[in-house]
Amino acid sequence: MLRPGDLGAEPWAAAGLRLLHLEADFAGPGGTAILSRLIEIVVIQAARRSVRVPGGRPAGFLAALTDPALSRALAAIHGAPERDWRVVDLARLAALSRAGFARRFAETVGATPIDYLTDWRLAKARALLSDTALSMDDIAERCGYRSVPSFTRRFKARFGKGPGAFRRSRPGA
Known part of the structure; x- marks a missing residue:
């Protein structure tokens, strides 16, 4: 899940997410097309930040995709959200210890693996x-x-x- 913190302090981040939220709740004609465009804008703006926060440390969902271990877990979650995932199962896919995986996932993504699964x-x-x-x-x-x-x-x-x-x-x- 993309959070405002993933996008940084730029004014467009808050405005883009606010527009996305308002449009999702609006239910007017053309809403699906508008939502698609707004999502594209938010994703492009997030990509512009180049998955790094000031200081060069990777952060957020996009950074997790560049981490081979975390990207395997994310692919599994996205590919089979209906599965009864446990942190230990995802850690095994990532080839990490349960504690190491949980810590790395939360630090990089900004949510625990189970919270991310629920969001997805x-x-x-x-x-x-x-x-x-x-x-x-x-x-x-x-x-x-x-x-x-x-x-x-x-x-x-x-x-x-x-x-x-x-x-x-x-x-x-």
Whole structure:
């Protein structure tokens, strides 16, 4: 998950993320196209920072992608978010000790591996709710939740409304 801190203190970072957030909640005509362009802008601006913070130390999601060990774990999370991942499983993929992996992941990405996994699952759920007619059961399962109620609680805690209400609020619902 890209956080404002990953983008630095530049004024465009806060403005870009604020626009992205507002547009995601708006649900107006052309929203998907606008969101796509805003995401492209934020990603390009983040890439401009060249994955390094002042002082030359790598930081953030983009830096994690340049780390062979962490990128293997990220690829696994992104490729199978429905899997019941444990930190020890991800550490094994990264060929690191559990403690070493957890520390390196958190220092580089800015979130624990499990928090990152949760963020990714919820982002995927939001996309599936917006772009498909899949049932709530199917979406919960594809995003790693064993039950619709647990999925609904997490989704509502993150986005302020349940997945059903979110889907109904989208254009063309």
